[in-house]
Amino acid sequence: MLGYVKCDEGELLVKHQRLYRAVYCGLCHSIRVTGMHALLPFHNYDFVFLALFRMLVTGEPLSLERDRCFLHPFRKGKQRLCHNPTLAYTAFAALVLTVEKMRDDLLDSDVSFSRRCMIRLTLPRLIRALRRYEKNESQMKGLSEKVAALLAEGRELEKASAELDILCENFARCLSLLFSFGTSGKEARLLSGMGDLLGRYLYTLDALDDREKDLKSGAFNPVLKNGVLPSDKALCQMDLVLSFMLGEMKKILDLVEGEPNLLAICENIIGRGLPATAHPILNPERGDKNERPV
Amino acid sequence: MRDPYSVLGVSPQASEDEIKKAYRTLAKKYHPDNYANTEFSDIAGEKMKEINEAYDEILRRRAEGSSTAQNQAGQGTAYQNARVRQLIAAGRLGEAEVILDGEQNRDAEWHYLKGLCAMYRRSYHDAAGFFATAHQMAPNNGEYANMYRRFQGAQQNYGSFGGGTYRKMDACDICSNLICLDCLCECMGGDLISCC
Numbered sequence: 001m002l003g004y005v006k007c008d009e010g011e012l013l014v015k016h017q018r019l020y021r022a023v024y025c026g027l028c029h030s031i032r033v034t035g036m037h038a039l040l041p042f043h044n045y046d047f048v049f050l051a052l053f054r055m056l057v058t059g060e061p062l063s064l065e066r067d068r069c070f071l072h073p074f075r076k077g078k079q080r081l082c083h084n085p086t087l088a089y090t091a092f093a094a095l096v097l098t099v100e101k102m103r104d105d106l107l108d109s110d111v112s113f114s115r116r117c118m119i120r121l122t123l124p125r126l127i128r129a130l131r132r133y134e135k136n137e138s139q140m141k142g143l144s145e146k147v148a149a150l151l152a153e154g155r156e157l158e159k160a161s162a163e164l165d166i167l168c169e170n171f172a173r174c175l176s177l178l179f180s181f182g183t184s185g186k187e188a189r190l191l192s193g194m195g196d197l198l199g200r201y202l203y204t205l206d207a208l209d210d211r212e213k214d215l216k217s218g219a220f221n222p223v224l225k226n227g228v229l230p231s232d233k234a235l236c237q238m239d240l241v242l243s244f245m246l247g248e249m250k251k252i253l254d255l256v257e258g259e260p261n262l263l264a265i266c267e268n269i270i271g272r273g274l275p276a277t278a279h280p281i282l283n284p285e286r287g288d289k290n291e292r293p294v
Numbered sequence: 295m296r297d298p299y300s301v302l303g304v305s306p307q308a309s310e311d312e313i314k315k316a317y318r319t320l321a322k323k324y325h326p327d328n329y330a331n332t333e334f335s336d337i338a339g340e341k342m343k344e345i346n347e348a349y350d351e352i353l354r355r356r357a358e359g360s361s362t363a364q365n366q367a368g369q370g371t372a373y374q375n376a377r378v379r380q381l382i383a384a385g386r387l388g389e390a391e392v393i394l395d396g397e398q399n400r401d402a403e404w405h406y407l408k409g410l411c412a413m414y415r416r417s418y419h420d421a422a423g424f425f426a427t428a429h430q431m432a433p434n435n436g437e438y439a440n441m442y443r444r445f446q447g448a449q450q451n452y453g454s455f456g457g458g459t460y461r462k463m464d465a466c467d468i469c470s471n472l473i474c475l476d477c478l479c480e481c482m483g484g485d486l487i488s489c490c
Contacts, residue, residue, distance in 0.1 A: 186337060193334065248332075254323055255337050 004205055005049045005198070007265060008272035016265050018079060022064055023048050026081025031091045032070065033083050034133060038125035039091070042098050049269050050179060051090040053194060056258035056266060057187050060086045089140075092133055093178045096144045099126050100151050107155065110217050143181050150174040164207065164222035168200040175199030193252050201245045201274065204238065209281045239282050246270060297436040298348035298355075306437045307383050307410075310356070317349045355437075378407050387411050402431035406438050421445070 009017055024045060031039050055062070063082040069075055081087065102119045105111045111119075134141050154170040172195070179195030180188045207223045208230075214221035215229060223230050223238070230238070249270045256263065299306050302316045324345060329338035359375065381390035391411050397404060409424030422445045429435075429442035472487060479486040 189333065189337070251328065251332075251338075252334065255334055255341060 030087035047094040056262040171203040172196040172199035298351040301348035
């Protein structure tokens with residue numbers, strides 16, 4: 001999810017930090033268990049939020065075990081979440097979005113030669129893993145096609161230089177689908193609502209983050225009006241809109257009754273992590289862009 | 295209905311001010327105006343209803359509790375529930391226990407209060423026993439059930455963590471260990487088990 005969804009670890013309790021890392025390690029383990037090894041180089045903390053929020057809403061029981069890291073076999077074993085249906089689904093959702101992002105990059109003229117080569121080498125393996133998983137898990141069928149259709153629609157809208165809100169809507173529908181796929185009733189509504197808001201938030205943030213790069217390259221960016229960077233007033237307005245979205249996400253989180261530790265981490269991501277990521281993007285001269293919360 | 299104290303996120307020993315504060319905070323958070331014109335207004339409405347019911351239930355229980363205590367005090371036969379609760383809340387466990395020990399009528403409330411004293415003294419085994427008895431005598435009381443479940447839950451949680459870590463040794467393990475030790479001794483020129 002574009003590398004913006006992280007927690008502010010400095011504000012987490014130690015037990016929550018451990019759980020957060022345990023979910024990350026659990027997701028890595030689930031990627032291997034489900035035969036998606038090709039996805040491992042692209043595994044990051046972004047999808048941990050999807051796993052955490054889905055577990056929180058669906059009430060998936062947490063079960064931890066101690067295990068050595070696959071990539072660091074000589075280090076002391078750490079706690080990780082045991083493989084469960086939510087982690088398996090999250091791994092699959094990450095695979096779907098990674099495949100579609102790579103396909104999107106191949107169509108993008110700005111992508112460097114080295115990245116293009118890397119994608120050409122990796123994409124076939126990822127697609128094979130995707131097809132294999134879909135074949136084994138019939139209930140997952142249809143998700144990748146729907147996501148691909150939505151992202152293709154987004155590309156068409158970008159070509160037609162659509163407004164920011166319309167483009168946000170498209171990505172919001174995509175994340176809403178990824179968050180709520182396979183659920184129903186109240187759970188689906190909460191998951192879908194969170195995915196929708198997060199999609200809008202991330203698309204806006206990504207457009208803002210790329211504004212200078214796109215201005216130089218001449219690529220389309222919805223925040224550039226007539227080839228000019230947004231003014232300070234426009235940036236303040238966007239800051240307000242982003243804060244409003246965070247407030248709405250917090251309201252959805254308030255409606256969820258679940259495991260308190262998971263809730264605390266999700267609150268940290270929404271209340272601290274996302275604003276910490278947005279701050280240097282909105283205030284480039286005041287914040288270090290390379291500063292990362294995790 | 296869920297335990298009203300857990301709905302408001304306060305302990306059963308909380309003062310009226312604490313309960314009122316918790317209720318106001320939650321009511322502000324889930325107020326229908328906050329979720330007006332959103333697709334989650336019905337879920338927020340349900341939550342608000344639950345909070346209102348919990349608050350009313352706590353007020354009702356407390357009013358009942360104090361009137362019962364007053365009636366009992368008037369009759370001169372019952373122990374001072376409210377007084378003991380106040381003493382426990384103030385940390386004056388010794389005085390609370392003196393009153394409880396002098397009581398002849400040992401009902402569910404008595405066991406619950408004894409359990410609280412034991413818990414604050416960290417005599418957790420005694421506390422668990424008192425809470426279990428209180429819950430057994432009045433299974434419909436949410437306060438007793440909540441405390442009983444707290445002990446049950448803790449037992450289950452820690453049980454599951456400890457259960458998978460250690461494995462009991464069986465006869466096969468002992469035999470294989472002895473054979474290994476014998477081999478090692480023979481390598482060093484000795485013999486642990488002469489028959490093999």
